Amino acid sequence: MFSRVLIANRGEIALRIIRACHELGIEAVVVYSQADKDFEYVRQADQAICIGPAAPGESYLNIPRIISAAEISDSDAIHPGYGFLAENAHFAEICGECGIAFIGPSPESMRMLGDKVQARELAKKARVPCVPGSEGALGSVEEAINLANKIGYPIILKAAAGGGGRGMRVAHSDISLKGAFAAAQAEAENAFKNGTLYLEKYIEQPRHVEVQILADRAGNALHFYERDCTVQRRHQKLIEECPCPVLDDETRENLCKSALRLVQEANYHSACTVEFLLDRNKNFYFIEVNTRIQVEHTITEMITGQDLVKRQIQIAAGRPLELRQKDIQIHGAAMECRINAEDPSRGFAPCPGPIATFIPPGGPGIRIDTHVYQGAKVSPYYDSMVAKLIVHQRNRDEAINTMKRALREFRIEPILTTIPIHLKVLSHNLFARGDIDTGFIEKNLS
Numbered sequence: 001m002f003s004r005v006l007i008a009n010r011g012e013i014a015l016r017i018i019r020a021c022h023e024l025g026i027e028a029v030v031v032y033s034q035a036d037k038d039f040e041y042v043r044q045a046d047q048a049i050c051i052g053p054a055a056p057g058e059s060y061l062n063i064p065r066i067i068s069a070a071e072i073s074d075s076d077a078i079h080p081g082y083g084f085l086a087e088n089a090h091f092a093e094i095c096g097e098c099g100i101a102f103i104g105p106s107p108e109s110m111r112m113l114g115d116k117v118q119a120r121e122l123a124k125k126a127r128v129p130c131v132p133g134s135e136g137a138l139g140s141v142e143e144a145i146n147l148a149n150k151i152g153y154p155i156i157l158k159a160a161a162g163g164g165g166r167g168m169r170v171a172h173s174d175i176s177l178k179g180a181f182a183a184a185q186a187e188a189e190n191a192f193k194n195g196t197l198y199l200e201k202y203i204e205q206p207r208h209v210e211v212q213i214l215a216d217r218a219g220n221a222l223h224f225y226e227r228d229c230t231v232q233r234r235h236q237k238l239i240e241e242c243p244c245p246v247l248d249d250e251t252r253e254n255l256c257k258s259a260l261r262l263v264q265e266a267n268y269h270s271a272c273t274v275e276f277l278l279d280r281n282k283n284f285y286f287i288e289v290n291t292r293i294q295v296e297h298t299i300t301e302m303i304t305g306q307d308l309v310k311r312q313i314q315i316a317a318g319r320p321l322e323l324r325q326k327d328i329q330i331h332g333a334a335m336e337c338r339i340n341a342e343d344p345s346r347g348f349a350p351c352p353g354p355i356a357t358f359i360p361p362g363g364p365g366i367r368i369d370t371h372v373y374q375g376a377k378v379s380p381y382y383d384s385m386v387a388k389l390i391v392h393q394r395n396r397d398e399a400i401n402t403m404k405r406a407l408r409e410f411r412i413e414p415i416l417t418t419i420p421i422h423l424k425v426l427s428h429n430l431f432a433r434g435d436i437d438t439g440f441i442e443k444n445l446s
């Protein structure tokens with residue numbers, strides 16, 4: 001096992017990883033930017049190294065500074081958290097070359113799965129249902145038009161290097177496809193330095209469902225069931241829940257086994273999430289793999305009783321998973337609300353500033369993962385998430401009730417947060433009935 005792990009991240013996930021390290025008897029080293037020097041978790045770490053100013057390029061995204069900090073502190077491993085360098089294969093490679101374990105997959109698997117065209121090919125090879133679409137990358141706009149006419153409109157163009165909705169365009173006709181192709185290509189070239197596109201049939205009104213996986217270096221892969229992340233706004237998840245309220249046991253089994261086949265085909269190790277779209281007829285289609293621990297891993301921890309971050313660290317240290325699939329069972333229902341510092345009256349623009357009052361809810365069924373506290377300052381340089389409010393209850397209705405109660409209890413002042421919008425979603429009939437798709441917020445709460 002490692003004796004010292006460096007955490008190349010900030011905020012709640014840095015604290016989450018410190019906690020996992022301490023429970024495993026591992027020392028935690030954090031790197032931090034000048035903007036983060038006063039956070040409590042910097043003190044919770046066994047060692048903290050300031051690596052630069054607030055701008056991510058000069059701190060949390062700066063590979064030489066992070067590697068130097070790992071060497072100075074004599075860390076055995078680096079945990080990248082989520083965001084920042086978590087899915088940067090080049091960074092994982094450099095860690096390896098410096099003799100530092102990267103707590104994540106191999107650079108090769110990360111590269112392969114990070115390329116959505118390759119991931120799609122792999123999924124097909126593993127007999128995982130994919131959306132009808134192109135074989136590999138599109139060579140030209142003419143090829144796209146031909147294919148679109150074969151599949152039928154609407155179609156969606158996606159960037160091979162994409163993710164989070166960038167470089168994506170929907171087209172309903174040959175004419176709109178021409179314009180969409182040029183726009184998507186330019187956006188992808190600009191954002192990812194890779195204009196490669198592929199095409200899929202556009203699935204209308206889908207739900208977003210994802211399967212949590214852990215796989216060790218000995219080839220054991222386990223699924224931890226699914227999460228439903230349908231409640232999103234502009235590709236930012238707002239509420240996640242598990243289990244998915246509309247899946248029957250048979251579909252759930254097929255979905256989870258499909259995700260397992262994919263990671264086994266990829267020879268993957270570490271934690272990952274396999275994302276699917278679920279249509280109105282309960283057909284599911286693979287869309288992409290996230291090769292990191294995600295923000296919403298917490299709800300899976302609640303319903304399975306498993307500590308995913310601890311297991312991820314153990315896997316990186318070469319320890320085999322001692323669990324069997326039958327040991328992973330769903331207990332009740334869990335839900336997470338992302339509390340972001342945002343101003344709804346200004347199009348949900350980030351709303352940074354000092355927090356004068358911070359009084360989190362408590363009581364049965366509540367978990368709060370946060371790095372903030374009364375007197376802390378929300379920095380304009382980083383993601384606006386200030387807390388994850390997680391509830392675990394016997395069933396979905398009780399989870400919704402507990403969540404509403406907790407949201408009303410939560411006092412964060414004077415900054416504006418997403419608490420009011422969460423209350424609106426949770427009080428909506430369609431949400432209560434589980435009758436929603438990824439357009440729910442835009443259609444019902446704008």
Ligand code: MV4
Nearest residue numbers: 131156163164165200201202203208232287438
């Ligand atoms: C799609 C789709 C419909 N059909 N693919 C958006 C981000 C990226 N991860 C995949 N995305 C989508 N892919 C096909 N073939 C609709 C979306 C999509 C979406 C997916 C999940 C959650 C929210 C979404 C919001 C808009 C579009």
